[in-house]
Amino acid sequence: xxxxxxxxxxxxxxxxxxxxxxxxxxxxxxxxxxxxxxxxxxxxxxxxxxxxxxxxxxxxxxxxxxxxxxxxxxxxxxxxxxxxxxxxxxxxxxxxxxxxxxxxxxxxxxxxxxxxxxxxxxxxxxxxxxxxxxxxxxxxxxxxxxxxxxxxxxxxxxxxxxxxxxx
Amino acid sequence: xxxxxxxxxxxxxxxxxxxxxxxxxxxxxxxxxxxxxxxxxxxxxxxxxxxxxxxxxxxxxxxxxxxxxxxxxxxxxxxxxxxxxxxxxxxxxxxxxxxxxxxxxxxxxxxxxxxxxxxxxxxxxxxxxxxxxxxxxxxxxxxxxxxxxxxxxxxxxxxxxxxxxxxxxxxxxxxxxxxxxxxxxxxxxxxxxxxxxxxxxxxxxxxxxxxxxxxxxxxxxxxxxxxxxxxxxxxxxxxxxxxxxxxxxxxxxxxxxxxxxxxxxxxxxxxxxxxxxxxxxxxxxxxxxxxxxxxxxxxxxxxxxxxxxxxxxxxxxxxxxxxxxxxxxxxxxxxxxxxxxxxxxxxxxxxxxxxxxxxxxxxxxxxxxxxxxxxxxxxxxxxxxxxxxxxxxxxxxxxxxxxxxxxxxxxxxxxxxxxxxxxxxxxxxxxxxxxxxxxxxxxxxxxxxxxxxxxxxxxxxxxxxxxxxxxxxxxxxxxxxxxxxxxxxxxxxxxxxxxxxxxxxxxxxxxxxxxxxxxxxxxxxxxxxxxxxxxxxxxxxxxxxxxxxxxxxxxxxxxxxxxxxxxxxxxxxxxxxxxxxxxxxxxxxxxx
Numbered sequence: 001x002x003x004x005x006x007x008x009x010x011x012x013x014x015x016x017x018x019x020x021x022x023x024x025x026x027x028x029x030x031x032x033x034x035x036x037x038x039x040x041x042x043x044x045x046x047x048x049x050x051x052x053x054x055x056x057x058x059x060x061x062x063x064x065x066x067x068x069x070x071x072x073x074x075x076x077x078x079x080x081x082x083x084x085x086x087x088x089x090x091x092x093x094x095x096x097x098x099x100x101x102x103x104x105x106x107x108x109x110x111x112x113x114x115x116x117x118x119x120x121x122x123x124x125x126x127x128x129x130x131x132x133x134x135x136x137x138x139x140x141x142x143x144x145x146x147x148x149x150x151x152x153x154x155x156x157x158x159x160x161x162x163x164x165x166x167x
Numbered sequence: 168x169x170x171x172x173x174x175x176x177x178x179x180x181x182x183x184x185x186x187x188x189x190x191x192x193x194x195x196x197x198x199x200x201x202x203x204x205x206x207x208x209x210x211x212x213x214x215x216x217x218x219x220x221x222x223x224x225x226x227x228x229x230x231x232x233x234x235x236x237x238x239x240x241x242x243x244x245x246x247x248x249x250x251x252x253x254x255x256x257x258x259x260x261x262x263x264x265x266x267x268x269x270x271x272x273x274x275x276x277x278x279x280x281x282x283x284x285x286x287x288x289x290x291x292x293x294x295x296x297x298x299x300x301x302x303x304x305x306x307x308x309x310x311x312x313x314x315x316x317x318x319x320x321x322x323x324x325x326x327x328x329x330x331x332x333x334x335x336x337x338x339x340x341x342x343x344x345x346x347x348x349x350x351x352x353x354x355x356x357x358x359x360x361x362x363x364x365x366x367x368x369x370x371x372x373x374x375x376x377x378x379x380x381x382x383x384x385x386x387x388x389x390x391x392x393x394x395x396x397x398x399x400x401x402x403x404x405x406x407x408x409x410x411x412x413x414x415x416x417x418x419x420x421x422x423x424x425x426x427x428x429x430x431x432x433x434x435x436x437x438x439x440x441x442x443x444x445x446x447x448x449x450x451x452x453x454x455x456x457x458x459x460x461x462x463x464x465x466x467x468x469x470x471x472x473x474x475x476x477x478x479x480x481x482x483x484x485x486x487x488x489x490x491x492x493x494x495x496x497x498x499x500x501x502x503x504x505x506x507x508x509x510x511x512x513x514x515x516x517x518x519x520x521x522x523x524x525x526x527x528x529x530x531x532x533x534x535x536x537x538x539x540x541x542x543x544x545x546x547x548x549x550x551x552x553x554x555x556x557x558x559x560x561x562x563x564x565x566x567x568x569x570x571x572x573x574x575x576x577x578x579x580x581x582x583x584x585x586x587x588x589x590x591x592x593x594x595x596x597x598x599x600x601x602x603x604x605x606x607x608x609x610x611x612x613x614x615x616x617x618x619x620x621x622x623x624x625x626x627x628x629x630x631x632x633x634x635x636x637x638x639x640x641x642x643x644x645x646x647x648x649x650x651x652x653x654x655x656x657x658x659x660x661x662x663x664x665x666x667x668x669x670x671x672x673x674x675x676x677x678x679x680x681x682x683x684x685x686x687x688x689x690x691x692x693x694x695x696x697x698x699x700x701x702x703x704x705x706x707x708x709x710x711x712x713x714x715x716x717x718x719x720x721x722x723x724x725x726x727x728x729x730x731x732x733x734x735x736x737x738x739x740x741x742x743x744x745x746x747x748x749x750x751x752x753x754x755x756x757x758x759x
């Protein structure tokens with residue numbers, strides 16, 4: 001199933017993914033509310049990326065007592081200058097995990113189990129919020145478009161090495 | 168207003184207090200941000216003839232309006248004040264993440280004044296500003312202080328700090344962000360040190376509004392594709408500035424052994440190709456897709472750089488072609504917080520005077536062992552560092568050989584000798600902070616592209632510098648990085664989002680001209696006259712003996728003639744003072 005992966009080895013630490021993510025979802029640039037993030041140590045330049053593996057992980061869904069983490073059908077068509085020139089515009093269809101905000105009670109069980117720290121309480125709406133692949137045009141990929149880096153990438157399955165979009 | 172937070176954080180270190188005041192909207196509209204806004208506040212906050220070391224001399228920290236968005240390369244921040252090194256305006260820029268994070272914390276500017284009673288850190292988390300003793304951080308290197316603040320304050324912190332050189336108020340101490348980014352020139356670190364300010368640490372969690380964010384994202388994605396991630400910009404990522412070593416040495420303008428020649432026989436040992444063998448990784452500044460930061464590992468030293476200026480001044484200019492020693496020297500300068508351009512100049516001068524028998528400083532060209540001790544000696548003012556710390560101009564004068572000191576207005580010269588690029592003489596002479604290559608860069612057409620002759624100086628070169636300076640004065644309001652050769656059309660596309668209307672090239676050029684004239688007016692107010700718009704005499708009179716530029720001289724007379732033409736193109740009088748007509752035309756609201 002489609003999900004976004006950050007290659008910590010390729011990442012240059014520019015935080016463009018967080019910027020694009022937050023602007024698309026929150027209406028302004030606010031990386032503290034991005035749905036994925038990179039930890040960058042500026043001195044050692046060691047980077048660790050954190051992103052949601054969707055159904056490749058599903059720990060949030062399993063932990064939710066309210067069944068508020070639900071699957072949603074989605075067709076993902078990455079854009080961006082260089083998210084692989086040949087394959088930009090190619091689509092992959094599958095499901096992502098999204099929060100049903102009517103059901104979510106903000107109990108926090110999913111926050112505790114997420115291995116990547118990418119599901120949190122929304123400071124204003126007081127419900128869980130997480131990556132939903134931007135309705136099919138992931139902004140993190142669109143802005144990780146250094147053709148020579150391409151760290152944020154769309155993958156189909158965590159264990160599946162045949163990638164749909166890969167540098 | 169979108170993009171701006173509308174708030175200025177004012178810090179009084181003497182009192183240990185901070186206040187938030189609204190951003191002056193009139194100045195915001197006239198001067199946009201970065202350099203321009205900084206200069207307007209600087210004018211207001213200084214009195215004529217102010218001692219740069221006085222507590223009232225402000226340290227201004229100003230990002231551009233596009234910091235904290237995904238406009239590529241625009242995370243940069245300017246540090247300003249009256250320069251302790253030159254007495255001119257001080258505007259020194261660094262990349263990293265400080266500019267963006269400061270915006271997320273909710274500020275368009277920090278004004279620091281006063282002097283703390285003891286070494287202090289200012290810790291900012293959004294609206295909360297705290298002052299803490301930095302006694303336990305005293306003497307810390309730049310990497311150490313950042314690591315300490317990540318542990319003691321917040322793991323997500325971005326830090327502006329000084330190393331030991333800044334604490335000891337060395338004239339060319341720099342300010343660091345994210346360890347490898349330096350506001351290098353003009354003594355920003357000395358200014359910070361004079362205020363007993365070791366570090367400013369910021370955590371920002373807020374939002375930068377841009378209006379319709381999704382429409383903005385769409386347009387920025389297009390601009391990235393069409394104008395930033397292009398084949399023409401590829402060198403920035405793949406090679407970075409070391410690419411210039413072959414170009415300048417081949418072109419006969421690479422400072423060699425205290426500017427005695429323009430071609431270095433060891434250039435091929437310290438060029439881009441040589442460094443690429445030791446490349447370990449690439450990193451980017453915050454919000455930059457170009458990722459120019461090259462990390463190398465040589466022997467046991469790993470870190471970013473060196474960049475071209477360091478290779479030229481701390482390599483060829485001191486006769487060093489040992490790549491490992493150069494890597495280590497660069498690392499030491501980073502850690503102690505030294506500007507490598509000034510360091511390489513003062514050291515080249517000391518070596519030159521030693522070789523010529525004027526005075527024995529115990530350092531000679533190419534003597535790697537003595538060379539590697541110098542960064543610490545300068546920062547701690549020990550050994551020869553105690554004497555070299557007075558700077559190139561004072562040192563050359565002290566020993567009766569001012570002609571050997573490569574400086575303008577007290578600021579040491581960068582890595583492009585005008586004898587191989589005549590236009591650089593006017594560019595350097597008219598630069599608003601002393602010898603600086605980032606105001607006008609005739610090296611581009613004269614040496615890199617070969618679209619202008621390198622060995623002529625006439626009115627066209629004066630015109631080139633006028634246009635370039637206006638362009639860059641606006642670019643540094645943006646603040647876009649030097650490595651994105653952004654033209655007016657591209658700036659118009661971005662400014663359209665800021666001003667919510669169509670924007671013409673003329674009005675952007677006019678903002679640039681306004682900013683340039685305001686800087687000039689400041690320098691005139693501080694006593695700078697035509698005679699100060701000069702360059703080291705040898706550049707005009709003493710030809711090189713080797714390389715492409717051998718035998719070519721500009722001549723004093725020719726230089727003065729073209730300087731006059733420059734003033735006249737600027738609408739300044741024959742003494743280089745902006746005329747009333749020019750100031751009114753530009754809407755500048757201050758007068759001498």
